[in-house]
Structure formats: C-alpha cells, structure tokens
Amino acid sequence: MFKVAVIGGSGLLGRALNDELARQTGWQTVSTAYSRTSPRMVALDVRDSVAVERFIDRVAPDAVVIAAAERHPDVCERDPALARALNVDAVRMIAGAANRHGAWTLSISTDYVFDGTHPPYRHDSTPAPLNAYGQSKLEGERALTDTAEGGCVLRLPLLYGPIVSWSESAVTSLVPAIAAAAAPGAQAARMDAWAIRYPTFTPDVAFVIRQMLERHARGETVSGIVQWSGDEPMNKYEIAVRLAEALQLDARLTPQRTPTDATPRPHNCHLASSRLEVLGIGRRTPFDMAIREVLAAFPWQGQATSV
Structure with missing residues (x-):
C-alpha cells in the first residue's frame, strides 16, 4: 500500500x-x-x-x-x-x-x-x-x-479548475464582473490587459x-x-472575453493597458516545463475546453453577481 x-x-x-x-x-x-x-x-x-x-x-x-x-x-x-x-x-x-x-x-x-x-x-x-x-x-x-x-x-x-466559489480562482473570479457588464445599460468592465498569465x-x-x-x-x-504550466498566454481581458463566450454573455469589456494593482505583480513569468516534459510527465487541456467543464459543473445563473 x-x-x-x-x-x-x-x-x-x-x-x-x-x-x-x-x-x-x-x-x-x-x-x-x-x-x-x-x-x-x-x-x-x-x-x-x-x-x-x-x-x-x-x-x-x-x-x-x-x-x-x-x-x-x-x-x-x-x-x-x-x-x-x-x-x-x-x-x-x-x-x-x-x-x-x-x-x-x-x-x-x-x-x-x-x-x-x-x-x-x-x-x-x-x-x-x-x-x-x-x-x-x-x-x-x-x-x-x-x-x-x-x-x-x-x-x-x-x-483554475472545479470551484466551490467564484473567488476561489483568479480566472473564475472575473465571472461576476462579466455578468454585471452584460446587464442592460451596464457600464463596461475594465479588465487588466497588461500582465500575461498562463492559466x-x-x-x-x-x-x-x-x-x-x-x-x-x-x-x-x-x-x-x-x-509545470499551461501553454496558452493570455491577459485577464482575454480570459474575460473567453469566459463571456463560454457563458454566452454579450458583456461590455474594456482592456486596461497599464497595471493598476496596489500590490506589484510581474509582467510575464512564463515557466518552462522542460524538466518534467523530458521525463514524459505532463498533460495540458485546452483552456476553452477546460473552462467550459468548470462552468458546467458550477451553475452560474443567478449566482454570478455575488461571490
């Protein structure tokens, strides 16, 4: 055992x-x-x-x-x-x-x-x-x-992955703002388009x-x-666009091209995964496929405006 x-x-x-x-x-x-x-x-x-x-x-x-x-x-x-x-x-x-x-x-x-x-x-x-x-x-x-x-x-x-609340991942934490930005007459949600991440x-x-x-x-x-790292670079604005598509929401999203976080964050920390890859270790699920799996398992309607 x-x-x-x-x-x-x-x-x-x-x-x-x-x-x-x-x-x-x-x-x-x-x-x-x-x-x-x-x-x-x-x-x-x-x-x-x-x-x-x-x-x-x-x-x-x-x-x-x-x-x-x-x-x-x-x-x-x-x-x-x-x-x-x-x-x-x-x-x-x-x-x-x-x-x-x-x-x-x-x-x-x-x-x-x-x-x-x-x-x-x-x-x-x-x-x-x-x-x-x-x-x-x-x-x-x-x-x-x-x-x-x-x-x-x-x-x-x-x-990101299966969640118990929207706030559990920085990816799914964007959903409430996306849903709010899809409401009739809502203002556009500003999303960071500066930092490059690898969900x-x-x-x-x-x-x-x-x-x-x-x-x-x-x-x-x-x-x-x-x-180990995913291999699809994207910023939060691009993540939000793909989330909105997966949720079939017509959300008004605006890219923010300069950093606004109070805590300093790095621009692009892409991790090379070669040490594991040469050992035959690894698996990568495409983001659009994986995020749909996450959203399907966590029904969002009626919940997206609260975390």
Missing part, C-alpha cells in the same frame, strides 16, 4: 489531487483541511508544530504533498507574518516531520518567485520576487530543499503530481525544483 498525505486537501488544487489519487489502485490518500473540514478530511492547522508531528507520526506516509498556502498576494502584502507562517514555517515543519519518517515531500510554489522581465524562466533561473507573496514562496522553497532529503518543489502559475487546469496539475508520485513509488524520485 502506497500512502500519500495531501496537506491542504480541501483547496482548489488539493481537491483535484484527491480526485486523481482516488483512482489509483493500491494507493491510500489521507487529506487534511483547515477551514473546510469534512468527514473525509483530517482537521489540521499547519502552523501547529505539535499537531503536524502527530499527524505525520499517525499516518506514516510514503509521500507528502504540501498544497496548503496563503496564495493571495494582497493578503501577503498586508500580513507578511501570516504569509511566513503558512508559506515558509509550515513547509519547514511538515518537511522535517516527513523526512524523519523517510517520506518524500513535494511542495507547491509559484511563478511569482520571478520578476517577469525575462521569460521564459527555467527551473534554475535566478528568482527575483516583486511582492511579499513571491518572497514568502521563495523562502518556502528554500525551507523545503534545506529540510527534506530528496524533496521537490513544483512551481505553478495561475490555477493552468488543476486536474492537469493533479495528473502531473500523480505521475511524479508514481516515479517515486518505483524508485525514480524527482527532486529539486520542477515547473
């Missing part, structure tokens, strides 16, 4: 990973949650070192995937102590406990460790984060690689992680830093 602990299993990526791993014969998955607990999840505050130790001791996993994080740049900017607790200190604690049990640890990081000025970025490109979120995730990467023997960091860009489907990421776990299970462990 190959046992995997998923830390942060109730989140956007964690749920997709649980679904992917549940299809594996001879594998057991134990997932944790903090705010969205359920009978299938173990309640765990990753900031509690004693609770983390007890969880790892009890489960004794073969592998640990750390998907829990503070992922909102504006929150990290306002509360760097929280960002550090979740994105750095918790990673170190979990990795240390896993290491003592001989478990392989995979930690999720972000394209925001780069400043976005010289894409594409390789796994060994020099990081230069622009904001507190990127800095905390970079420190979390170092905490993982310094603590976990043979551990691995997986950098990912903008994620990446969480079921595809879960597939990638499962492939990495399979390699570890057969003694071909991937360690160090790897990256």
Whole structure:
C-alpha cells in the first residue's frame, strides 16, 4: 500500500489531487483541511508544530504533498507574518516531520518567485520576487530543499479548475464582473490587459503530481525544483472575453493597458516545463475546453453577481 498525505486537501488544487489519487489502485490518500473540514478530511492547522508531528507520526506516509498556502498576494502584502507562517514555517515543519519518517515531500510554489522581465524562466533561473507573496514562496522553497532529503518543489502559475466559489480562482473570479457588464445599460468592465498569465487546469496539475508520485513509488524520485504550466498566454481581458463566450454573455469589456494593482505583480513569468516534459510527465487541456467543464459543473445563473 502506497500512502500519500495531501496537506491542504480541501483547496482548489488539493481537491483535484484527491480526485486523481482516488483512482489509483493500491494507493491510500489521507487529506487534511483547515477551514473546510469534512468527514473525509483530517482537521489540521499547519502552523501547529505539535499537531503536524502527530499527524505525520499517525499516518506514516510514503509521500507528502504540501498544497496548503496563503496564495493571495494582497493578503501577503498586508500580513507578511501570516504569509511566513503558512508559506515558509509550515513547509519547514511538515518537511522535517516527513523526512524523519523517510517520506518524500513535494511542495507547491509559484511563478511569482520571478520578476517577469525575462521569460521564459527555467527551473534554475535566478528568482527575483516583486511582492511579499513571491518572497514568502521563495523562502518556502528554500525551507523545503534545506529540510527534506530528496524533496521537490513544483512551481505553478495561475490555477483554475472545479470551484466551490467564484473567488476561489483568479480566472473564475472575473465571472461576476462579466455578468454585471452584460446587464442592460451596464457600464463596461475594465479588465487588466497588461500582465500575461498562463492559466493552468488543476486536474492537469493533479495528473502531473500523480505521475511524479508514481516515479517515486518505483524508485525514480524527482527532486529539486520542477515547473509545470499551461501553454496558452493570455491577459485577464482575454480570459474575460473567453469566459463571456463560454457563458454566452454579450458583456461590455474594456482592456486596461497599464497595471493598476496596489500590490506589484510581474509582467510575464512564463515557466518552462522542460524538466518534467523530458521525463514524459505532463498533460495540458485546452483552456476553452477546460473552462467550459468548470462552468458546467458550477451553475452560474443567478449566482454570478455575488461571490
């Protein structure tokens, strides 16, 4: 029996990973949650070192995937102590406990460790984060690689996938504004057309992680830093246009050509995925196909004006 602990299993990526791993014969998955607990999840505050130790001791996993994080740049900017607790200190604690049990640890990081000025970025490109979120995730990467023997960091860009609320992904968070801009007499919604993003489907990421776990299970462990990314560049305005098409809404949308975010964000952090690709790891679902799947599973009519 190959046992995997998923830390942060109730989140956007964690749920997709649980679904992917549940299809594996001879594998057991134990997932944790903090705010969205359920009978299938173990309640765990990753900031509690004693609770983390007890969880790892009890489960004794073969592998640990750390998907829990503070992922909102504006929150990290306002509360760097929280960002550090979740994105750095918790990673170190979990990795240390896993290491003592001989478990392989995979930690999720972000394209925001780069400043976005010289894409594409390789796994060994020099990081230069622009904001507190990127800095905390970079420190979390170092905490993982310094603590976990043979551990691995997986950098990912903008994620989207099956949701429990519009606000759960920066992609679907655009839907309420799009719906409002489609109302009779509504003003046009201004959408960022400056920053270039690479939306990446969480079921595809879960597939990638499962492939990495399979390699570890057969003694071909991937360690160090790897990256995975969708391959369709688009800004938020272009994402909004495609969302409106998928929703069959005639929304009035206006591109905003200069950055307006209070928290600085990089222009283009395209991640090169070659290190995984040469191992035969990877899957990419076309954006238009994937977003229709997401929207079909989360009925929007009557809900789109509220998050």
